[in-house]
Amino acid sequence: MRKILVPPLMMVLCIVGMMLLDSYGSLTKVLTGNIRELGYVFLIIGIALPAWSAQIFRRRQTNIIPYKSPDKMVTEGPFRFSRNPMYLGMLLIIIGVAIRIGTAESLLFVGLFFAVANWWYIPFEEMKMQKVFGEEFDSYKTRVRRWV
Numbered sequence: 051m052r053k054i055l056v057p058p059l060m061m062v063l064c065i066v067g068m069m070l071l072d073s074y075g076s077l078t079k080v081l082t083g084n085i086r087e088l089g090y091v092f093l094i095i096g097i098a099l100p101a102w103s104a105q106i107f108r109r110r111q112t113n114i115i116p117y118k119s120p121d122k123m124v125t126e127g128p129f130r131f132s133r134n135p136m137y138l139g140m141l142l143i144i145i146g147v148a149i150r151i152g153t154a155e156s157l158l159f160v161g162l163f164f165a166v167a168n169w170w171y172i173p174f175e176e177m178k179m180q181k182v183f184g185e186e187f188d189s190y191k192t193r194v195r196r197w198v
Contacts, residue, residue: 057116057171061140064159065147072151081152089149096142099135103128116175123183125190133176133194137167172196 071077106129107114112122128135144163148156179187 057137057140057167060163060166060171061144064144064163068144068147068151068153068156068159071155072153075155077153077155079152080154081149086150086152089146092142092146092149094146096139096144096146099128099132099139099142101139103135103139116171120175120179120182123179123186123190125194129194131194132198133191133196134167134172137172138197141167168196 103124104114106124106127110122110124112124113120128138132138141160141163144160148160176187176191183190
């Protein structure tokens, strides 16, 4: 994993990309009216999941930096239903912004973040988890799905 493109920065770049694309082009509005208010629900849940996860990491006094080696395995709180609640939260934030913008093109950034997280960030982190925690991590992977 490149230290310069940490997941929160990738999320911000996706959001900025959506906003720039929306402000500089005539895009295909697919969501209008009150349905766009649904974006706030995704934003709230998207902010809450990483915040809750980070709180657990602080309480357990474990490393939260994705490119550093893990020192403790966390399986409580949101980690009971998602192996990656922080990535899930960031994805929900991007979905929320995309809904608020309401254009079809903003979905490209949702797909981009999902693809990078699912096939670049997460496998890198899971490889490190596997090396450090072995069978304990294997058991956790059989009980808890990658996203939800």
